[in-house]
Structures are given as structure tokens and as C-alpha cells.
Amino acid sequence: MLTAEQIQANWGEFTENIHKYITGGRKEKLLGFYRKYEERITIMPAAHKKEYHNSFPGGYVEHVNRVVRCAIKQCQLWEEEGADMTTFTVEELVFSAINHDLGKMGNEEHESYIPQTDKWRKDKLGEDYMFNKQVPFASVPDRGLFMLQSHGIRYSFNEMLAIQTHDGLYDEANNKYLKAFMPEQKPRTSLPFILHQADMMAARIEFEREWLPKFKNSVPTQAENFTLTGKAKKSTKDKALSQLESKGLKDLFDKL
Numbered sequence: 001m002l003t004a005e006q007i008q009a010n011w012g013e014f015t016e017n018i019h020k021y022i023t024g025g026r027k028e029k030l031l032g033f034y035r036k037y038e039e040r041i042t043i044m045p046a047a048h049k050k051e052y053h054n055s056f057p058g059g060y061v062e063h064v065n066r067v068v069r070c071a072i073k074q075c076q077l078w079e080e081e082g083a084d085m086t087t088f089t090v091e092e093l094v095f096s097a098i099n100h101d102l103g104k105m106g107n108e109e110h111e112s113y114i115p116q117t118d119k120w121r122k123d124k125l126g127e128d129y130m131f132n133k134q135v136p137f138a139s140v141p142d143r144g145l146f147m148l149q150s151h152g153i154r155y156s157f158n159e160m161l162a163i164q165t166h167d168g169l170y171d172e173a174n175n176k177y178l179k180a181f182m183p184e185q186k187p188r189t190s191l192p193f194i195l196h197q198a199d200m201m202a203a204r205i206e207f208e209r210e211w212l213p214k215f216k217n218s219v220p221t222q223a224e225n226f227t228l229t230g231k232a233k234k235s236t237k238d239k240a241l242s243q244l245e246s247k248g249l250k251d252l253f254d255k256l
């Protein structure tokens with residue numbers, strides 16, 4: 001859970017990224033868009049289930065900020081290893097990261113995630129949120145791109161592709177872009193792969209922060225000196241010793 005101060009600071013980082021990286025006429029439009037929906041977006045979770053990631057108030061903005069930071073760091077790694085960095089701009093990278101999950105907000109009138117009303121699901125499954133049935137279905141990338149265009153915020157071909165495919169091959173709908181065998185059908189930029197890596201990295205870290213402490217507390221027996229190799233060695237030795245009848249031999253092998 002985040003404190004009110006953390007939620008406020010995260011919103012500051014979120015809008016600062018727009019000020020710093022987005023240029024031209026769409027900068028004010030994007031700032032205006034996020035001002036309009038500020039109350040909803042600042043307290044949105046990143047997912048409706050605890051099993052996913054950042055399913056708590058303010059989780060969405062915290063996740064998006066982490067994706068922006070990871071995307072910039074991933075970009076440096078790709079550049080150092082020789083990727084062609086002339087195929088996209090830093091603005092395209094950050095714009096795609098800022099807006100990659102925008103479709104999670106729902107539509108103009110209604111939020112996608114609302115507080116869970118089923119007490120059993122809340123208590124037993126830990127679902128603090130549920131999908132709002134007032135919002136007609138659309139995939140997260142489709143809805144995000146629709147929200148941008150319906151507010152007059154232009155995006156480039158690279159940004160469209162990166163937002164559309166940010167879930168990588170976890171979403172079968174991306175096969176047509178990411179599983180192409182013909183060179184001319186493959187993306188002409190590494191941007192979609194960099195954004196996907198950043199998103200996956202952020203979601204994994206958020207999962208670890210939520211769940212690993214719970215596992216540590218509930219499975220104490222695995223904690224100390226447990227390795228597959230160690231376990232196999234010990235059990236083989238024990239088995240061999242149990243088959244020896246001579247105490248002298250047992251003592252001799254036991255010392256090995």
C-alpha cells in the first residue's frame with residue numbers, strides 16, 4: 001500500500017516525465033488529458049487481482065513510472081550492444097511507456113476497475129477490485145489508443161506499434177507483428193521489444209514486492225541451505241550407509 005504522500009510524489013514524477021520528454025502541440029494536449037482524469041488515474045490500481053501486480057490504490061501510476069525508468073535503462077543496454085538507435089526517438093520511447101497501459105482506465109464515463117462487491121471473492125481470493133460491466137470490452141492497447149485519438153493526441157507509427165504489442169507474445173494478438181518470419185514483416189525498430197522488456201521487468205518486480213515476503217513467512221523449511229545438489233548428495237550417502245552392515249565400514253564412509 002502507498003501513503004497519500006507517495007501517491008502525490010508518484011503523480012509528480014508522472015507529469016514531470018511529460019514535461020521533460022514530450023514536445024510539440026501534443027505536450028499540452030497530453031497534460032490536459034491527464035489533468036482531466038487526474039482524480040481517477042492517481043488512485044487507480046495497475047490490475048484488478050492481487051495475483052497480477054500493483055493491485056492497490058496508486059498502483060497504476062507507480063507501475064507506469066517504473067516502466068518509464070526501466071525503458072530508459074533498457075534502451076542504454078540495447079544501445080551498448082549495438083541496436084540501431086536511429087529507428088526511434090527518446091520521445092517515442094517515453095510516450096509509449098507513459099501510455100502503454102492507458103486502456104486500463106476504462107472509457108470517458110466509467111472506470112474499468114471498481115471496488116469488489118462480492119465479499120467472498122474479496123475475502124477468499126483477495127480481489128479488492130472487479131471489472132466494471134458498464135465498460136464495453138476492448139483490449140487494453142486498443143482502448144488506450146482510442147482514448148488518445150479521441151482526445152486529439154497524435155501518436156507516431158512507432159508509438160502505435162509499441163503500445164499495441166507491449167504485452168509481447170503473452171498476447172496472441174501480437175503474433176502477426178512479433179512472430180513474422182519474413183524480414184520485411186518484422187518490426188523495423190527495437191522499440192516494441194524494449195518497451196515489452198521494461199513492462200515485464202516492472203511487473204515482475206512488483207510481483208516480487210507483493211508476494212515474496214508472503215512466501216518467505218509461510219514456507220520456512222525451504223529457507224536454509226537448501227539446494228538440489230546438496231539434497232541429492234546427502235540422500236545418496238545416507239542410502240549407501242544404510243546398506244552397510246559392518247560398523248567399522250560405516251564409520252569409515254561416514255567420515256568421507
Ligand SMILES: [Fe+2]
Binds near residue numbers: 100101199
Ligand atoms: Fe504495464
